[in-house]
Amino acid sequence: MDIPHSIILLWVPALFIAFGLFEILIIPFLDDNHRVVRRISVSVFILFSTLLIMLTYREVLNAPLVYRISHVFGKGIYFKIDLLNYTLMVFSGFMWFVVGIFSFKDIKKRERERTFYFFYVLTYISTIGTMMAGDLLSFFLFFEIMTFSSYALMVHYRGEKVLEAGKEYLYMGIIGGLFILSGILITSAYTQNYEWADLAEKLSTPGMTKYLVAGLFIAGFGVKAGMVPFHFWVPKVYKEAPICVNAVSSGVMTKVGAYGILRVATVVFPVVFSGIGASSKVLLETTANIGAVIIWLGIISMLAGVFLALIEGNMKKMLAYHSVSQMGYIIMGIGVAAYLGSDGARGFVGSIYHMINHGIFKALLFMVAGIVFFSTGETNMYKLGGLWRKKPFVAFLALIAVFGITGMPGFNGFISKSILHGSIVDAYQLGDPIFKYAELAFKLVSAGTVCSFIKFYGFIFLGKGDIEVKEGFRQLRMMVPMSILAAVTVIIGLWPSWILDNLLVPTATSFHYSTHFVEQHISNMDFWKTKDIVSSLITYAAGLGIFILGIKYHLFHMHLPKWLSAERVIYYSVTDLCEELPNLCVERYEKPMIFGDVIIYAILLTSILAYFIIARL
Known part of the structure; x- marks a missing residue:
């Protein structure tokens, strides 16, 4: 060397x-x-x-x-x-x-x-x-x-709405950090150790403590990942933040939250227990139970994100909701990786692969939205249309990104979604049959994603829109990073094995997932089976059907009742509590204490005054 x-x-x-x-x-x-x-x-x-x-x-x-x-x-x-x-x-x-x-x-x-x-x-x-x-x-x-x-970065533009959105981001970041810090303090109290790798055995004691620790970590990292029910900051912040910040936040920073959940699910509660001895059964049950919960959290995030995206007209907020939905895919895969133990390699590999793929095509989609906004000054998709004539190369790059996120064969999203779909099939075949419903939800969300991006691409680039494009806007320099991301989207879709063989398969085996399972189901995985391609085309047909129904019955203009708002239930409840608690303490405790002090001081001063008067007599 x-x-x-x-x-x-x-x-x-x-x-x-x-x-x-x-x-x-x-x-x-x-x-x-x-x-x-x-x-x-x-x-x-x-x-x-x-x-x-x-x-x-x-x-x-x-x-x-x-x-x-x-x-x-x-x-x-x-x-x-x-x-x-x-x-x-x-x-x-x-x-x-x-x-x-x-x-x-x-x-x-x-x-x-x-x-x-x-x-x-x-x-x-x-x-x-x-x-x-x-x-x-x-x-x-x-x-x-x-x-x-x-x-x-989020509040770079300043302005009242920007700062309000930034405040929500900061509040939720602090809340997530407090969840994580609480988990760290409880963990250190039980283990006297802060290193990831040394925590499992000492957390294997019976009782609810280990579930409390897992819950705190998952909630804390879930805030950063935009997991439901902590997702509401994502569309609010992404609507006001610079495009490049949205791209790097959705592409990378939300993945840090998913990475934290993955570390907890595979290291703090490991999938293999050799050498731990009598505690192995407890740890096995704990990891499986935590994994099952994470699977359903991922499924709920997938469903909620795609539904909210379908009824959203602002293209930046729509992409934000799809970030929530796509993070749900990743979280679901992490759950399978924990739930199936040594046979959960497909969930482990699929979640990491989708972190990469989602980061690439979602950053490209935000850049496309940025070009459209800079060119027209409009973010409402329903007011756009026909831009493929004025921006043909942008429309071409947007189509690549759309094929990526919707899982078209030959593009990167198809690869990681195929692995993740295989993982949820593993969950009900090797585990509880109830996860068959999770697979059905997976297919429904995939069709909903197709529908949503038919709407996105159709309303922005197709049709006979007559919106004016600003003169003098130079986009050539922006085309360079967008072309790079589009090229990588296609390269991974056509040659997926390079990342699998050189990075993800060695990673899975290093985490002690079953070598036999990895070799049989991942290393030699054939992504071009007729069955899988036909299934993908059926998903596209279902998405098109949902789009036609949505247009016919005006379903894309629905509005949810306010009582269903997670922001109202969680964020405003916390902020109201933070604002009202000091006032409550003042009213209930401080004012009576002050009144008592005044009475004591008055009695004391009266006594002293009376003493001097009596002494003078």
């Missing part, structure tokens, strides 16, 4: 943080006369750090790389690179780099550009730090930095 490569392996986290801090420090000193230098420096840093991580592949393939920085926060900071976070860190770096190129035009000529790129880099560093963290404390530290730094 050469010396430079050895140095990189020994100091990856330190080099990443050092260069990141250097980048953060120089951004404020690059004024508006050095915009180009600032943008290039941001892209170079992200590209360099991603390549730095990629250099560890050969070593990580053999065994995880562990780094400790002692004497920080008492116990030190612990970093670990294994095949799971390696895959997601490389994917995150790629997405941050591509979206960064798009942001050059998105943020150009807008105020506070320096502030934007400062927090853009800080959010990237904290995202990678969260994934690389090897213990709960380090994870929580970077996770909270990511929440607060991404808030600055």
Whole structure:
């Protein structure tokens, strides 16, 4: 091994943080006369750090790389690179780099550009730090930095509605962080340890504590992932945030929440229990029960997200609701990975693959929405139409993204959705038959997704719309990142085995999933079976049927009753409590205490005054 490569392996986290801090420090000193230098420096840093991580592949393939920085926060900071976070860190770096190129035009000529790129880099560093963290404390530290730094990106445009949406994002981020912190404190109280890998055995004691810990972690990470019922911040924030922020948030940051759930489901409550002894039965039952709950949480998110997307007219909010629905696919796969134990490899691999695929086609869809908005000034799909004539290349790229998210054979979404569909079939064939209903819901959501994007593409690009396109809007630079994402969507769809064989299959075997199951059902998986292609075409036909019915009976203009709003039940209840509780304490406790103090002081002063009067007599 050469010396430079050895140095990189020994100091990856330190080099990443050092260069990141250097980048953060120089951004404020690059004024508006050095915009180009600032943008290039941001892209170079992200590209360099991603390549730095990629250099560890050969070593990580053999065994995880562990780094400790002692004497920080008492116990030190612990970093670990294994095949799971390696895959997601490389994917995150790629997405941050591509979206960064798009942001050059998105943020150009807008105020506070320096502030934007400062927090853009800080959010990237904290995202990678969260994934690389090897213990709960380090994870929580970077996770909270990511929440607060991404808030600055979300409210970049300022304005009353933007700040209100940002406040909701921040509130929910804090609530999610408190859930996670509570889980960490309870876990540390029982285990006296913060490292992911050492928690399972000590949490195997009977009782409800282990379920409480799992519930707190899942709720906390579910907030960041946009999981139902914590999903309501997603459409509200995405409607007001910059397009490039929506792309990187939906493409990467929500995946951090899913990554946290995956870590809890496969490490804190592992799928294989060799060497744990008598506690193995308890852990097996615990992991299976937690997995079953996660499956249904994923199914509910899928159903709610696609239904809300179908009745939404604002294209940014519609894409936001589809982020909720697509995250439901991922969460469902994580649930299967936990529920089936060593036979849950298909859920494990499918969820990671869909994190990657969803990030790619959803970022492209948001960029398409951005081009449409910048060109027309309109986000209401029902007021658009006919843009394929004026924006033919954008329409072509949009069609690729639509085929990706709807699962058309030959595009990336078909690959990961096929694996995930196989995983839910495994759940009812190898587990409880009740998951047959989950598979039916899976098919219904897939048809609903097709219908929703027939609406999206049809109302925006097809028809005879006569909306004016702004003159002088230059989109050429934006076409570069969009073309990259479109190309990757097709490449993965046509050659899916490269990622499977080099990253996901080794990751599954490193997590001790059944080697026989992996080889039989994943390594040699044939994505071009006639049965699967016909099933996909049936899904498209069903989606078209739903679209025709929706148009005929005006179903896309429905409005849900307010009492069904999760935002009203959860967010406003919490904010009202936070606002009213101090007033309640003042009214019930502080005012009587003040009144009592006044009485005591009055009696005391009266007594002293009476004493002096009597003494003078």
